Amino acid sequence: MAKTGTTGDKIFRTVLLIAVSIIPLIVAAIIYMMVQNSLPTLQRFGVGFLTGREWIPAQETFGALPFIYGTIVSSVIALIISVPLSLGIAIFLVEQAPKNLAKPISFMVELLAAIPSVVYGLWGIFVLAPFVRDYLGAFLQKYLGFLPLFQGRLTGIGMLTGGIILALMIIPILTAVVRDVLEVVPVTQREAALALGATKWETTKVVLGNAASGIAGAVVLGLGRAIGETMAVTMVIGNSPQISASVFEPAYTIASVLAANFADATEKIYLSALIEMGLVLFFVTFAVNALAKLLIIGVSRRNGVAKA
Amino acid sequence: MTGSNFFTRKITGIFLFMCLSLSLACSGQPMGESNGSQGGNSKLTGAGSTFVKPMMDKWTNEFGKLYPSVKIDYSGGGSGAGIKAIQNQTSDFGASDAAMSDDELKQAKGGEIVHIPVVLGAVVLTYNLKEVTEPLKLTPEIIADIYLGKIKKWNDEKIKKENPNAALLASDITPVFRADGSGTSDVFTDFLSKTVPEWKEKVGRTKNPQLPQGVGIGGKGNEGVMGQVKNTPNTIGYVELTFAKANNLPTALVKNAAENFVEATSETVSSAAAGMTAKMPEDLRYEITNAEGADAYPISGMVYILAYKDQKDTVKGKNLADFLWWAIHDGEKYVKELHYAPLPAELVKKTEAKINSLSNGGKSLRP
Numbered sequence: 001m002a003k004t005g006t007t008g009d010k011i012f013r014t015v016l017l018i019a020v021s022i023i024p025l026i027v028a029a030i031i032y033m034m035v036q037n038s039l040p041t042l043q044r045f046g047v048g049f050l051t052g053r054e055w056i057p058a059q060e061t062f063g064a065l066p067f068i069y070g071t072i073v074s075s076v077i078a079l080i081i082s083v084p085l086s087l088g089i090a091i092f093l094v095e096q097a098p099k100n101l102a103k104p105i106s107f108m109v110e111l112l113a114a115i116p117s118v119v120y121g122l123w124g125i126f127v128l129a130p131f132v133r134d135y136l137g138a139f140l141q142k143y144l145g146f147l148p149l150f151q152g153r154l155t156g157i158g159m160l161t162g163g164i165i166l167a168l169m170i171i172p173i174l175t176a177v178v179r180d181v182l183e184v185v186p187v188t189q190r191e192a193a194l195a196l197g198a199t200k201w202e203t204t205k206v207v208l209g210n211a212a213s214g215i216a217g218a219v220v221l222g223l224g225r226a227i228g229e230t231m232a233v234t235m236v237i238g239n240s241p242q243i244s245a246s247v248f249e250p251a252y253t254i255a256s257v258l259a260a261n262f263a264d265a266t267e268k269i270y271l272s273a274l275i276e277m278g279l280v281l282f283f284v285t286f287a288v289n290a291l292a293k294l295l296i297i298g299v300s301r302r303n304g305v306a307k308a
Numbered sequence: 309m310t311g312s313n314f315f316t317r318k319i320t321g322i323f324l325f326m327c328l329s330l331s332l333a334c335s336g337q338p339m340g341e342s343n344g345s346q347g348g349n350s351k352l353t354g355a356g357s358t359f360v361k362p363m364m365d366k367w368t369n370e371f372g373k374l375y376p377s378v379k380i381d382y383s384g385g386g387s388g389a390g391i392k393a394i395q396n397q398t399s400d401f402g403a404s405d406a407a408m409s410d411d412e413l414k415q416a417k418g419g420e421i422v423h424i425p426v427v428l429g430a431v432v433l434t435y436n437l438k439e440v441t442e443p444l445k446l447t448p449e450i451i452a453d454i455y456l457g458k459i460k461k462w463n464d465e466k467i468k469k470e471n472p473n474a475a476l477l478a479s480d481i482t483p484v485f486r487a488d489g490s491g492t493s494d495v496f497t498d499f500l501s502k503t504v505p506e507w508k509e510k511v512g513r514t515k516n517p518q519l520p521q522g523v524g525i526g527g528k529g530n531e532g533v534m535g536q537v538k539n540t541p542n543t544i545g546y547v548e549l550t551f552a553k554a555n556n557l558p559t560a561l562v563k564n565a566a567e568n569f570v571e572a573t574s575e576t577v578s579s580a581a582a583g584m585t586a587k588m589p590e591d592l593r594y595e596i597t598n599a600e601g602a603d604a605y606p607i608s609g610m611v612y613i614l615a616y617k618d619q620k621d622t623v624k625g626k627n628l629a630d631f632l633w634w635a636i637h638d639g640e641k642y643v644k645e646l647h648y649a650p651l652p653a654e655l656v657k658k659t660e661a662k663i664n665s666l667s668n669g670g671k672s673l674r675p
Contacts, residue, residue, distance in 0.1 A: 058514035239526030264388030264489035
C-alpha cells in the first residue's frame with residue numbers, strides 16, 4: 001500500500017505540475033505571438049501609439065488612446081451599475097429570500113448568463129438605445145444637463161448605453177460568484193452576530209466583511225468579462241474613436257475595434273496596429289485587475305479583516 | 309479573446325477537414341466522374357464580400373440543383389477576408405467589392421490573379437426622417453458636408469435648396485458609417501473623392517474611412533448600419549441597396565455626373581457600368597463610380613470573383629469556370645429579384661474572355 005502510494009503521489013504531482021505549467025506557457029506564447037506580429041508598429045510608433053489620439057488606417061496613423069479610454073470608461077460604468085445590484089441580489093438570495101423564491105431567482109440569473117452576447121447587442125439596439133434616448137438620457141439631460149457628463153447630442157448610441165449593456169452582461173457572473181462566496185461564510189458567524197444582538201443589517205455587514213476577498217474575486221472576474229466583451233458593445237457604443245466628456249457621445253473599445261476590423265485588415269501595418277491593440281488590451285486588463293485587487297484589499301483591511 | 313477565437317476556428321477547420329475527407333472516402337463515387345457538361349465531383353470553397361453573399365447563396369443553390377455533383381461553399385467574411393483567402397490559397401476563389409491593388413496582387417502566392425466581374429451593386433443613402441415622404445435629393449457636396457460634420461441640421465440651406473418641398477426640421481443630423489473595413493465604404497468614399505476635393509483631401513478613398521472626431525456613429529456590417537438608421541431618428545447611413553430594400557427604408561436620389569438626380573435601381577446601376585465599359589483597362593480593375601450617362605446611378609460598384617489564372621486542379625478549375633459562365637448568363641435571371649444589377653452586354657463579352665482565360669497548365673478549361 002505504502003509503496004504504490006508514493007509512486008501514485010509522484011504521478012499525481014507530475015500531472016498537476018504539467019497542468020499548472022500550461023498557464024504560464026500559454027500566457028508567454030500569446031505575448032510572444034503578439035509582440036512578434038506587432039513589431040512593425042512597435043518600432044515605428046513606440047510610445048506614441050499609446051498616447052496618440054488619431055486613428056486613421058488609410059493614412060497609417062495609429063493612436064490607441066481613445067480606445068484605451070473607451071475600454072476603461074465603459075467598464076467602469078458597467079461596474080458602477082452592476083456591483084451594487086449584484087451584491088444586493090446575492091445578499092437577498094442568501095440572507096433574506098425564502099427558499100421557494102431564491103431557487104427561481106437564482107435560476108433566472110443563471111439563465112441571463114447563457115444568453116449569447118449578440119442577442120444582448122440586438123436587444124441593446126432595439127430596446128435599450130431608444131430607452132436611453134427617450135427616457136434615461138432625456139431625464140439626465142433635463143436635471144443634470146449642467147454637467148459636461150450629460151451634454152451633447154443624444155442618439156441613444158454611445159458610451160452610456162455600452163456601459164449599461166456591459167453591466168447587464170456581467171450581473172449574472174457577479175451575482176453567482178458573490179452568492180456562492182456568501183454561502184460559504186460559516187453559519188456560526190451569523191449566529192454569533194445575532195446572539196450579540198446585531199440587527200439583520202449589522203449581521204450582513206459582518207458576513208460581507210468575511211467574504212470581502214471572495215467578492216473582490218467576483219468583481220475582477222466581471223471586470224475581465226466587461227473589458228474583453230466585443231459583439232454587444234460594438235453594436236451599441238457607436239464605434240467612433242474619440243475622447244469626449246459626455247457619456248452620450250459614441251466611443252470605441254479595444255475589443256470592439258479588433259472584432260470589427262481584424263478579419264478585413266489586409267495591409268501589413270494595419271494588421272500590426274490591430275495586434276498591438278490586442279497587446280495593449282492584455283496589459284490594460286492586467287493593470288485594471290491589479291488595481292481592483294489592491295482596492296478591495298485596502299477596503300477589507302479597513303474592515304478589520306486582513307485575509308485578502 | 310482574439311486568441312481563443314482563432315483557436316476555435318482552427319479546431320473547427322480541422323474538424324471540417326476530417327468530415328470532408330471521410331465523406332469523400334465513403335461516397336463510393338470515383339473522383340472526377342463526369343456529369344453532363346461539368347468537370348466532375350468536387351467541392352469549391354469561396355470567401356469574401358458579404359455584400360454579394362445573398363446573390364452567391366442563390367446562385368450556388370440553383371447551380372447545385374442543375375449539377376448536383378458540384379458543391380460550392382461561399383462563406384462570406386468580408387472583401388478583405390476574400391482577398392486574404394485567395395492570396396494565401398486558403399479558398400478556391402475570393403470575392404471582393406473592390407479590385408485588388410497592385411500591392412495586394414504581389415502578395416498572392418499562386419501566381420497571376422484574374423478579376424472576373426459577376427454582378428453590380430449600388431451603395432445607397434438611407435435615412436430616418438418620419439416627416440419626409442418624398443425621396444430626398446442629395447448632391448455629392450451635401451453628402452460630403454454631412455459626413456464631414458459641416459452640415460449639422462436637417463434644415464440646412466444647402467439641403468433645403470435641393471428639396472424645397474420636403475418637411476425638413478431643425479433636428480441634428482447623425483451620420484452613420486461602417487466601423488469595419490468594407491468594400492461598401494470603398495465605393496462610397498471613392499465616389500466622394502472623385503466629386504468633392506475637400507473629401508479627397510480630408511478622408512480620401514478607403515475601406516476604413518475616419519470621419520472628423522465626434523461626427524457620426526459607426527455600425528458593424530451593412531446590418532449594423534441598417535439597425536442604427538432604422539432605430540435612431542434623424543440618422544443617415546450608407547448601405548448596399550439590397551439591405552435598404554429588404555428593410556423598406558427610403559433611399560435618396562443622388563446627383564450624377566450628368567447633373568441628374570437618379571434613383572438606385574438595377575437599370576440605373578447597369579447603365580453606370582455600360583457607360584464605363586469602353587474605358588475599362590484590360591484587367592477590368594476599374595471603378596464605375598460617378599459614371600457618365602444621363603441615367604447612371606453614381607455610387608455603383610462591381611463585385612469581382614478573384615481566381616488564379618492557372619488552376620492547379622483541373623476538375624475544380626473547370627467547375628469554377630462553368631459556374632461563373634452559368635452565373636453571368638443563365639444565372640442572370642436571379643439578379644434583379646435580389647436588387648442587384650446584371651452586367652451590361654458589353655461587359656459580359658469582356659467577362660466571358662476572362663472566364664475563358666482560366667487554364668490548367670496552359671490549357672483552357674472551357675470548351
